[in-house]
Amino acid sequence: MPEPLVLRRTDGAVATLTLNRPKAYNALSIALMEAILDELADLDRDRSVAVVVLEGSGRGFSGGHDLKELQANPDVAFRQRTFDTCTKMMLAVTRLRQPVIAKVHGIATAAGCQLVATCDLAIAADTAKFGTPGVNIGLFCSTPMVALSRAVHRKQAMEMLLTGDVVSAQHAAEIGLINRCVAEDQLDAETNALAAVIASKSRKVLKTGKEAFHRQIDMTLEDAYAYAGSVMVENMGYADTDEGIDAFIGKRPPLWSHE
Template sequence: MAATATRIYTHILFEADGRIAWVTMNRPEKRNALSVAHMLELIDCFQAIGDDPSIAVVILRGNGPAFCAGHDLSELIGRSPDFYRHVFEVCTRLMDTIQSIPQPVIAQVHGVATAAGCQLVATCDLAVASEDARFATPGVKIGLFCSTPMVAVSRNLPRKKMMEMLLTGEPISAQEALLYGLVNRVVPRERLEDETRALAEKIAAASPAVIRLGKQAFYRQLDLPQPQAYAYAQAVMTLNATMADAQEGICAFLEKRPPRWPASASG
């Protein structure tokens, strides 16, 4: 944890308590809009977390009135194609980093999550939203179709609903986001932090080695044809069954006692 905690950031905050870490987007005056500098800091922080075995789960949240309002539009005026290419490459790298680190990442969402902010929610492994949260891909309203947010969000939502969001730019409520699979649960605003932490603690109680294996396997099998997905999953299950954590977990279940994870004993 020390290597992560000693990093100094301008646009984000990092803190950890036990095996749970919080990454807080801290540009409240900009509704946590994703400038290039902001995204690079997020990438650096998530990469450091990925290398830190003391952290089991990460919660991503935003300070101020919004979770994240998308890209910082002030950076997108009158720039060169190379600059725009760089912006969206950095954004893609951020999303890939969130899904590639071994720890599950939970989005703690309040206020608005729009465009690349909605993309962030869709990219996180899990999401808890407050009742006031709103989600949108509104780029069409300003002449900038939400093509990169579309990649992540369309892998969460049904096709017709996704097209409606993209073509109209209109937001959906937290309850609609729950109905369509963008978030896992919706809670009162005053319960948002507690409910998100409770979910994180459930995950942190599991074997870190097994969670790491499972997260990687989930994303690898998603886009495989079913026969290949099963072949891959069989190989993963076989490897998993040989692990000390699996043997401990099975024995603990049969002996009706809490498991003592070998992988977490030193971390």
């Protein structure tokens, strides 16, 4: 039996999904993207999981779309299905109730870079490389552009898109594509530590905050404040909010019910 395209393990309240096409640099075939979608749908229903970590097996995070698959299927319907499935996957990451941390080693290029930009947080080894090199092969990274242009300054995004150059993890951290660049031998520990901090919070509050962040980001300033204010009013009615405020006043750790 072939190995699953996505491996899943859980450690306490942290679930890790591993893209498992190591011989193909975890190229995002339709089958792999559909497997990721299935895992995300299952995690979205799992109230015991607070944080999701996304990583790649083998030598890198992901080299992007499976170009061999796309070349072998020249009909428009198949290619449209590929990019539609990719869009569904990226939106599923954004809409997932749990925050998602990209844990990056090796390369994250094209749609792989898009996936990193889509995740809520990202930590990379100092040896990792990022890029949107589609222009080099005559296929502009138009869908990766959507996530990249929302994660970094537009001029930085345009430079990556127009040149196709691969950038270092250090540069990716400087432009805001990732949160931090760490020594390769510290990647596991740093990712685990960040996930543990987030997992210690109320899961209901994390869900509320992630959803509100992504909804307000494209609103006008006035609309964003009005929306965020209504979210805070609703948030004040949570049982965990009462507990958190009482714990703060009483100078004790909160005991979350996740309600």
